Amino acid sequence: MARMTEIRGRTLHRRRSTAPLMAGVPLALVLAATPASGDVSGVVEEGVQARAAAAAVAAAPAWASDVADGFASVDALGQDGTYGGRGGRTVTVRTQADLEKYATAAEPYVIVVAAAIDINPVGREIRVASDKTIVGSGTSGQIVGGGFFLGEGVHNVIIRNLTIRDTYQGTWNDKDHDFDAVQMDGAHHVWIDHNNLRSMADGLIDSRKDTTYVTVSWNRLSNNNKAFGIGWTENVTADLTIHHNWFQEVEQRNPSADNIAHAHLYNNYLEDVAGTGINSSYGNYARGRTKMVLENSYFQGFRNPVQKDGTAALVQRGNVFSGTSGRNESGGTAFDPKSYYDYTLDAAADVPSVVRSGTGPRSTIGTTAAAASATTLTVAKDGSGQYTTVQAAVNAVPANNPSRVVIAVRPGTYRELVKVPSNKPHVTIRGTGGSRNDTVIVYNNAAGTQKPDGSGTYGTSGSATVAVEADDFQARNLTITNDFDEARNQSLSGHQAVALRTAADKVFLDSVIVNGDQDTLLLDTAAKDRPGRVYLTNSYVTGNVDFVFGRATAVIDRSVLTLKKRWDGSSGGYVTAPSTAANRKGFLINRSTVNGDVSASSFYLGRPWHAGGDAALDPQTTVRESTLSAAIKSTPWTDMSGFSWKDDRFAEYRNTGPGSGAASSNRPHLTDSQAAGQEVAVWLGDWTPTAS
Structure with missing residues (x-):
């Protein structure tokens, strides 16, 4: 159970048990490892097809029952973990009008994005109400030229399996085009998972103004100036888990955590490719009064891979640094993540391959049974x-x-x-x-x-x-x-x-x-x-x-x-x-x-x-x-x-x-x-x- 002295008086519980997948292995590979039922070589084609059709009818898609891990799974603030729109209607959208209609609705919805939706005007951040799952259908769900905004008090939201891209207007730090992929101001219980976020005008993810109980997992964040900023508040209340993300060709905020009560980062892969137009200025950054635990992550080619302010606490365990330079810091006493939730670490040496193969949209998420x-x-x-x-x-x-x-x-x-x-x-x-x-x-x-x-x-x-x-x-x-065998067939033409x-x-x-x-x-x-x-x-x-x-x-x-x-x-x-x-x-x-x-x-x-x-x-x-x-x-x-x-x-x-x-x-x-x-x-x- 959680130690009450570390959670500022809020009653927290570990998430309810769910059937876990193998760490780092996409759902489809787990399914593919299951032998087909039925006879051996005597099975006829019609029988195979009939069994396949029956199984499809009987089985609900696995993603429909997925719930968040990490801090987003913790029961607090009147919310029992994060499960999005589960229990509400499932709707499929292919237009901006339909996406906004259901995202802003008062009732819960599972919103399946089944096409590349061009957002007009460019940079518009679609407002999302509580109790929503917004999920891409396989690899086809895209938000092009816009993003999402979760305001004060919005809770129980899942943003999953989407590609969100292309509001970049050609100038880094362009305050005239302050467009994010996902911006959260005062929200809680949010799970951002298996997305591909790239080429946005400002941040890929901004978690601001005491947004808390957030898990960011299995995302690819790439080709951007600012990847992921957390904080922008004097309060020290936010709890976030960030794991198995691929930060590739991103200059800063990877993430930058300012005044975060509990920031747990593990098994992330930070890669700066030499000789490109984007050069990292820093990697993970603990600022203000942040308490950060950083475990089994892999840093490739990053400048200043880990740094902290004098007022922050940052505990490092088991990380790998390859071709990095500059600041690599730790110090102070942070917290024990296992006081809040269970988790399993992948070996740091395996992180590049695990993360490359496992991040981004999956063909098995957001699809029918x-x-x-x-x-x-x-x-x-x-x-x-x-x-x-x-x-x-x-x-x-x-x-x-x-x-x-x-x-x-x-x-x-x-x-x-x-x-x-x-x-x-x-x-x-x-x-x-x-x-x-x-x-x-x-x-x-x-x-x-x-x-x-x-x-x-x-x-x-x-x-x-x-x-x-x-x-x-x-x-x-x-x-x-x-x-x-060419040698034996010299007389053959071709x-x-x-x-x-x-x-x-x-x-x-x-x-x-x-x-x-x-x-x-x-x-x-x-x-x-x-x-x-x-x-x-x-x-x-x-x-x-x-x-x-x-x-x-x-x-x-x-x-x-x-x-x-x-x-x-x-x-x-x-x-x-x-x-x-x-x-x-x-x-x-x-x-x-x-x-x-x-x-x-x-x-x-x-x-x-x-x-x-x-x-x-x-x-x-x-x-x-x-x-x-x-x-x-x-x-x-x-x-x-x-x-x-x-x-x-x-x-x-x-x-x-x-x-x-x-x-x-x-x-x-x-x-x-x-x-x-x-x-x-x-x-x-x-x-x-x-x-x-």
Whole structure:
């Protein structure tokens, strides 16, 4: 129970027990880990679909019963924790008028934002009344050009799973445009969770004028001057919990806590990326008479990561500081957070990966029961699953399925061709082994391979071991290989051999290996006029000639591109061959590594592929903040099929390693201002890849 001497005479209780999720693991991954019910290999497709439909009807979405943790869970001021509009009507809104109608209503509402709502006038902060949940529907809920305001006495409010963005008018500290994402003046019991907050004119979050019993969790706060300010009062009454947030490229107030009675900060990730236009001035700041406990957070590249006034108390425990400089302070006696609520700490070393993968909007929050409940189909070669091949499981996914289907593939080598057709979206293929090497999908077709029916050859795109034509596809923890043997097939015309082809939008590839030689990874779109965004992270791609190619808008993030020798033992090749349409974004290789056991100065970073001789294309590859081995040529770009790379878009930014080099006419580098427009978030736009 709480110690009454520390809570200023208010009667507080710990929150009522709720079923906890695994720390740092998104809800969808927890659901996906649950085996599907029913028979094993004898299950027929109709039975699977029937059970999935019944489960969807029977189960309410998990997010509907979620309640706050931290100080927002504490019973006080006549409010029993924070549960928002639960118990009230659930309404779906797609316009500003409807959002304001329900947000300002006297009765409780669960307000599901199911579209990007443009706020007029820019900067308008929509007033929110008590007993409201405002939640984005999956990753589609956005507030563009405005925010929310919670005034004096407003309580029991949840703001969750939204992207709130873009009131920034071009000038930091612009008092003529004092626009916040979420501003609270005298509110209490507020939970701000799993949001993406960025590019606002003033603060991303302002908690002012004795606002108290607030929890801010699992949010991404980025690309802003002022992230999160707390206080602006002479009273020392506010209690706040701030955990598992990603503060990225934010200059100040990360947060700044002024006269806060109890500020508990844990497992936050503060990242300042070197060489960008936004430079941190400080990280966590305890001011006035604040009492702050700071635990197991990770500070990357921040200046003055932790600082305190002489009047403040700040206790540090278990934090990690990497590449930081300046003030890092602590001192005084604060408080014991466990006197108020239970919580579990993640290891500080794990915080960057846990927070990167877990912050921001989730596809499983704010959706209907059918969408939130992922169906799981199991594949095992030995017959212990529902299916013995991956393609059989894909075939069992109902056409136009409205919700996520996870195909859990047990360890083994599956020599087969897999195609996910365009009418089967929301499919995840996930290896269940301890390593991505444990589950392998492999085949050996090449462009010149004859089809079994005698109708001709496969061609480059048709050679793919795995072909993905459905939107919102994910692959995780597995290997996809094309093991076509060039040495044994020299007489064959057409040695392009694709391992993975994507021709869809919102393709998320996480912790995979994509193996091949020539044309390993084809990142395409369904049609020239269709978008095709791909996000590949924590992965490996191997090859030698144009082994990442196509017209998609694709990010290769924090991954390894491994260069291989040719079939005859010679070194030489090209990493990328983009065929980007004009006015679209091409390939962005970010914070990755390019290496391999090949000769020095033998590989180009890329060349322009004008598919079909189309001069209207404008191929693009940017390689930034990556490590380049000595295999990369000092002039890393080259022409292709009569088209000059200098007429297209090829550039580097702040790369390192023996294969990097100074800017020149043959090696263009982005300026800092140009680089600010070529970042991961810019490439992906309104899509936040979410593991599910």
